[in-house]
Amino acid sequence: MSALLIGRFQPFHKGHLAVIKKILSEADELIIVVGSSQHRDAEDNPFSADVRAEMIRRVLEAEGISSVQIFKVPDIGDDNRYPGHVMEHVPSFDVVYSGNSLVQRLFGAAGKEVRKISLIKRDEYSGTEIRRRMAAGEEWKHLVPEAVVKYLNEIKGVERVKKFSSL
Numbered sequence: 145m146s147a148l149l150i151g152r153f154q155p156f157h158k159g160h161l162a163v164i165k166k167i168l169s170e171a172d173e174l175i176i177v178v179g180s181s182q183h184r185d186a187e188d189n190p191f192s193a194d195v196r197a198e199m200i201r202r203v204l205e206a207e208g209i210s211s212v213q214i215f216k217v218p219d220i221g222d223d224n225r226y227p228g229h230v231m232e233h234v235p236s237f238d239v240v241y242s243g244n245s246l247v248q249r250l251f252g253a254a255g256k257e258v259r260k261i262s263l264i265k266r267d268e269y270s271g272t273e274i275r276r277r278m279a280a281g282e283e284w285k286h287l288v289p290e291a292v293v294k295y296l297n298e299i300k301g302v303e304r305v306k307k308f309s310s311l
């Protein structure tokens with residue numbers, strides 16, 4: 145069985161990693177879509193799609209996970225066309241996993257099997273909260289995998305978040 149997971153991953157955190165491990169306990173292979181790929185250099189979207197894909201690639205490598213392919217997909221103006229738009233960018237898949245109610249609804253309406261993800265520690269394992277902590281100079285490193293900490297250090301990721309923050 146082939147699964148699909150869509151996210152913005154701004155940044156990739158431990159909630160995302162737990163979800164990937166859970167999916168791969170049920171599926172043979174996983175397609176990860178880095179969504180909103182056109183966005184970068186903004187408060188809600190500081191990291192480019194290339195940077196987000198590289199975060200994920202490094203975490204998967206560190207975890208010894210190989211049955212995953214990563215694709216970058218831009219948003220489109222019409223939600224109802226979004227599932228078809230994603231399908232044009234990725235290989236075929238059987239099931240969509242998501243904790244995002246809009247994604248669940250759109251792919252369900254497009255005839256795809258949707259499995260709901262339960263959020264883990266949603267107050268902390270949250271891109272919004274992690275970016276807020278980075279901008280405010282608070283502790284955030286325990287909320288993301290070690291490979292992400294290392295990579296963000298290399299690319300001065302916290303400075304990037306601060307640069308676009310309105311805090």
Ligand code: NAD
Binds near residue numbers: 221243263
């Ligand atoms: P996200 O990075 O917040 O989350 C990715 C996935 O991980 C989601 O399924 C989410 O539920 C799950 N997750 C997040 N935190 C978790 C936690 N603590 N524990 C367990 N699971 C957790 O990304 P998102 O907002 O769900 O991404 C949806 C993407 O789809 C966006 O890029 C959005 O723009 C895109 N989209 C586009 C359109 C369009 O272009 N018209 C329409 C719908 C969705």
